[in-house]
Amino acid sequence: MTAPATLAHDAFTEALASAAARAEAALDALLPPAGEDGAGRLAAAMRHATLGGGKRLRAFLAIESAALFGVAAAQADRAAAAVELLHAYSLVHDDLPCMDDDDLRRGKPTVHVAWDEATAVLAGDALQTLAFETLAAPQTSDDPAMRAQLCLALAQASGLSGMVGGQALDLAAETAPEPLGAEAIAALQHLKTGALIAFAAEAGAILGGAPDEARTRLKGFGRDLGAAFQIRDDLLDVEGDAVSAGKRVGKDAAAGKATFVTTLGLDGARARAAAHAASARAALAPWGDRAAALAAAADYAIARRA
Structure with missing residues (x-):
């Protein structure tokens, strides 16, 4: 088996934009309406953190993987929205002064800057619980066992054995006596970033009742x-x-953080990223060109400007 052909750049851009629009519509419907009272103010912060920005790569992965198994669009969109809600929660909390202390996200003020720290904590909490509420609801699947599998997989990807554990390692590394080596960086990044992306890619297969392989x-x-x-x-x-990225750049160097750039140099980091992209494409071989859009995501990951 060989890796599938990838979509042309324009076709991939269109597919990514289509998935983003579908996810945005699903998120808009799931999020509570903004208002002036306490709950409405919190809802406004949740919507600020979630809507109108971001690449929606995780939503794209959920939608495209679901398409491989004939999952209904409405169900795929709910899975896509759930992973984006979870991702938005993580960004709100990561941006807090006690974490990464960022004031710009997706080209907008971060939630604790636009509102306050307490509202940011609560908005993140509410987004996280809404993600699991979305997956657990009957509209996501008629099969309760399938909904439970989705919730379990997302919990594993986002908790101590996933994203949150990765953030803890990242914070600990800031005060470690020695900088992290390449394999420790790989383990940290897999937990902090990779686990949720891996869930997004697997979510469509779970919804489609796909075999373990x-x-x-x-x-x-x-x-x-x-x-x-x-x-x-x-x-x-x-x-x-910062304009292209929609967030501050140069943070890693300012914090003295060990990354693949500091460990391997620019060329070494590019080579490692390219090797991972090639492995990602190879994993899609059983689906052939039906997985062309997913294969193109691997090219996008290492060529993007933001």
Whole structure:
């Protein structure tokens, strides 16, 4: 088996935009309406954090993987929205002064800047719970066992054994006596970034009742894609600009953080990202050109400018 052909750049851009529009519509319907009272103010912060920005790559992965197994669009869109809600929660909390202390996200003030720290904490909490509420609802699947599998997989990807654990390692590394080596960086980045991307790629297979081998392949695809994506983030932190990125750049160097750029150099980091992208494409071989859009995501991950 060989990796599928990838979509042309314009076709991939169109597919990504289509998935983003579908996810945006689903999110708009799921999020509570903004208002002037306490609950409405919190809802406004949730909507600010979630709507109108971001690449929606995780939503794209959920939608495209679901398409491989004939999952209904409405169900795929709910899975896509759930992973975006979880991702938005993580960004709100990561931006807090006690974490990464960022004041710009997706070209907008971060939630704790636009509102306050307490509202940011609560908005993140509410987005996280809404993600699981979305997956657990009957509209996502008629099969309760399938809904439970989705919730379990997302919990594993986002908790101590996934994204939150990765953030804890990242914070600990800031005060470690020695900078992290390449394999420790890889483990940290897999947890902090890769685990949620891997869930997004696997979610469609779960919804489609796919066999374990297919789930494992798509999860592996997502893991390699996440690694390539994060290394590209490290490169953009050195080479990018805040206007294109929609967030501050140069943070890693200012914090003295060990990344693949500091460990391997620019060329070494690019080579490692390219190797992960190739592995991601190879994992899609059983689906041939039906997975062309997913394969193109691997190219996008290492070539993007933001």
